[in-house]
Amino acid sequence: MNTFELDKTYVAPTYARFPLEIVSGEGCRVKDADGKTYIDLGTGIAVNIFGYNDEEWKAAVTSQLNKFQHTSNLFYSEPCARLAQLLCEKTGMKKVFFSNSGAEANECAIKAARKYAETKKGKDNYNIITLKNSFHGRTLATLAATGQDVFHADFLPVTPGFLYADANDIWNIDALLAKYRVAAIMIEVVQGEGGVMPLDKEYVLELAEIARRYDILLICDEVQCGNGRTGEMYGYMNYGIKPDIVTTAKGLGGGLPIGATLLGPKVEDVYKPGDHGSTFGGNPVVCAGACSIVSRLDRALFDSVKAKSKIIFDTLTGKPGIKSVSGLGFMIGVETEKDAGEVIAKCREGGVIVIKAKNKIRLLPPLNIDEDTLKAALDVIVAAAK
Numbered sequence: 001m002n003t004f005e006l007d008k009t010y011v012a013p014t015y016a017r018f019p020l021e022i023v024s025g026e027g028c029r030v031k032d033a034d035g036k037t038y039i040d041l042g043t044g045i046a047v048n049i050f051g052y053n054d055e056e057w058k059a060a061v062t063s064q065l066n067k068f069q070h071t072s073n074l075f076y077s078e079p080c081a082r083l084a085q086l087l088c089e090k091t092g093m094k095k096v097f098f099s100n101s102g103a104e105a106n107e108c109a110i111k112a113a114r115k116y117a118e119t120k121k122g123k124d125n126y127n128i129i130t131l132k133n134s135f136h137g138r139t140l141a142t143l144a145a146t147g148q149d150v151f152h153a154d155f156l157p158v159t160p161g162f163l164y165a166d167a168n169d170i171w172n173i174d175a176l177l178a179k180y181r182v183a184a185i186m187i188e189v190v191q192g193e194g195g196v197m198p199l200d201k202e203y204v205l206e207l208a209e210i211a212r213r214y215d216i217l218l219i220c221d222e223v224q225c226g227n228g229r230t231g232e233m234y235g236y237m238n239y240g241i242k243p244d245i246v247t248t249a250k251g252l253g254g255g256l257p258i259g260a261t262l263l264g265p266k267v268e269d270v271y272k273p274g275d276h277g278s279t280f281g282g283n284p285v286v287c288a289g290a291c292s293i294v295s296r297l298d299r300a301l302f303d304s305v306k307a308k309s310k311i312i313f314d315t316l317t318g319k320p321g322i323k324s325v326s327g328l329g330f331m332i333g334v335e336t337e338k339d340a341g342e343v344i345a346k347c348r349e350g351g352v353i354v355i356k357a358k359n360k361i362r363l364l365p366p367l368n369i370d371e372d373t374l375k376a377a378l379d380v381i382v383a384a385a386k
Contacts, residue, residue: 003021003033004019004021018348020032020353024052025040025048025051025052026051026053027051027052027053028040028041028052028365028368028369028370028373029052029373030052030353036351037351038348038351038352038353039351039353039373039376039377039380040353040366041352041353041354041363041364041365042355042362043251043364043365044255045250045355045364046192046229046251046331046364047250047251047255048254048366049227049228049251049254049293049366049367049368050254050367050368051366051368051369054254056292056296057254057255057289057292059292060288060289060291060292061256061285061288061289063288064079064284064288065285068284069283069284069285070280070283070284070285071284072279073277073279073281073282077282077287078284079285079287079288079291080098080283080284082287082291083096083098083260083287083290083291084098086295087262087294088262090297091233091234091246092242092264093246093262093263093264093268094263094264094265095262095263095268095269096260096262096263097260097261097271097276097278097281098258098260098278098281098282098283098287099259099260099261099281100259100278100280100281101137101249101257101258101259102137102221102223102224102247102248102249102250102259103136103137103138103139103142103259104139104259104278104281105223105247105248106136106141106142106186106221106223106247106261107139107142108259108261108276109184109186109219109245109247109261110128110184110186111275111276112245112261112263112267112270113128113184113217113219113267114128114161114183115270115275116267117182117216117217118183119270120215121181121215122181124181125181126161126181126183127161127162127163127180127181127182127183128162128163128182128183128185128186129162129164129165129173129176129182129184129185129186130145130147130162130163130164130165130185130186131147131165131166131167131188131199132147132148132164132167133147133194133195133197134147134148134187134188134221135148135151135188135191135192135194136186136221137223138151140155140158143158143159144158145162148194163176163182167191167199167203168200170203170206170210173185173210174210177210177214177216182214183217184216184217184218184219184245185210185211185216185217185218185219186219186220186221187199187207187218187219187220187221188220188221188222188223188224188225188235189220189222189230189235189236189238189328190224190225190230190327190328190331192224192225192331192357193224193357193358194357194358195326195333195357195358195359196326196327196333196357196362197327197333198326198327198328199239201238201240204236204239204241205239205240205241207241208243211244217244217245217267218243218245219243219244219245219246219247220234220235220236220241220243220245220246220247221247222236222246223248223249224331225328225331226246226248226250226252227250227251227252227297228251228297228301228302228305228329229251229305229329229330229331230305230328230329230330230331231302231309231328231329231330232302232329233297233302234248235328242264243264244263244264244266244267245262245263245264245267246261246264247259247261247262248262252290252293252294253286253290253293254290254292254293255289256285256289256290257280257286258283258286258287259281301367301368304367304368305329305367306329308330308365308369308371308374309327309328309329311371311374311378312325312332312374312378313325313332315375315378315382316334316381316382319385319386320386321336321337322334322335322336322337323335323336323337326360327363330363330364330365330367331363331364332362332363332364333357333360333361333362333363334360334361334362334363334381335359335360336361336385337385338385340356340360340361341356343361343384344361346383346384347361347380347384350380350383350384351380352377352380352381354381361381365377
C-alpha cells in the first residue's frame with residue numbers, strides 16, 4: 001500500500017487531509033512525493049517559523065541528541081532551565097511550566113488561575129471568561145474554554161466553569177462579572193481559528209484594566225500568534241498590556257512538540273510540588289531546539305515581519321475576488337468571493353500551500369521568508385482568487 005492507503009487504513013480519520021504527501025523541505029519550500037515543489041505559507045500551522053531544514057535549529061537538536069534524549073522531571077537538565085530563562089527575560093514573566101502542546105499549556109493556565117482564585121478568594125471563584133469565536137484546544141477543558149458551539153457538538157456535556165463574552169464588547173464582560181465569581185479572563189489577541197480576527201486595541205486595554213480592578217487574572221493564549229508571528233515576541237505586546245499568564249506552543253519548538261505556560265508575579269509560586277506535571281514536558285532535545293528558535297527572535301526579525309506583512313496587505317487588498325484581508329503580522333486571513341476550499345486547491349495547483357480558517361484562506365508564512373518568494377506566492381493567490 002502507498003502512504004495514502006496506509007493512512008486511510010490505519011490512522012484515525014480525524015483530519016480532512018489535502019491530497020499531498022510531503023517528502024522533503026528546504027527553507028520555505030516543500031517537495032511532494034511526485035517531485036513537485038511548493039512555497040509553504042502554512043508552516044505546519046504556524047510551527048516551522050524558520051522554515052524547513054533550518055541549519056541552526058538542526059545543529060542544536062542534534063547536539064543534544066548526541067548527549068541524551070530524555071530524563072524525567074525528577075532531575076535537572078540545562079536546556080529546560082536555559083529556555084525558561086530566555087522566555088522570562090524576553091517577557092518579564094517569572095516562572096515557566098513546560099508541556100507538549102498548546103492545549104496542555106492552556107490546561108496549566110486554567111489550573112493555575114483556579115488555584116490562585118480559590119486560595120485568595122474562596123473555592124466558588126472558579127469561572128473563566130473566554131470570548132465567543134475563540135479557540136483554546138481540544139482537551140475537554142480547553143474545548144469547553146473554546147467559544148464556538150461547533151467544537152462542542154458530540155462531546156457534551158462540556159467541562160463546567162466557562163463563560164463566553166462577545167469579543168470587543170466590554171459591557172458584556174461587566175455583566176458577567178456582576179453575575180458570576182470569576183478567576184480569570186482568557187483571550188487570544190488575534191482569534192486564529194475564529195477567522196484571523198484581531199481584537200480592538202481599546203477593548204484589550206479595557207480588559208486589562210478590568211482584570212486589575214477586580215483582581216482577576218488575565219491570560220493571553222499565544223499558542224498561534226506568539227513567538228514573533230505578529231511582529232512582536234508575543235501578540236499581546238502589540239497592545240501594550242501585561243498579562244498574568246501567557247501560554248504558547250506551535251512555533252516555539254521550531255517543529256518539535258512543546259507547550260509553555262509563563263507565570264507572572266501574581267502566580268509565579270501558585271504551584272507546589274505535585275500540583276501539576278508532564279512526563280515529556282521540558283524534554284531536553286525539544287528545549288535545545290526551542291532555545292535556538294527563541295534566541296533568534298529579535299527586533300530586526302520582528303520589523304521585517306511587519307514590513308512584509310504590509311506587502312501582503314497592500315498586494316491582496318482590493319484585488320478582484322478578494323473581499324477582505326484581516327490579521328496582524330504574519331497571521332493573516334483572506335476572505336474570498338469564491339469558496340475558500342476552491343481557492344486553496346487552485347493555490348496548490350499553482351505551487352503554493354495555504355490553509356483555512358473558517359470561511360477564509362489563512363496565511364502563516366515562515367518568519368524569514370524572502371521578499372521575492374513572498375511576492376511570487378502572492379501572485380498565485382491573486383490569480384486563484386479571481
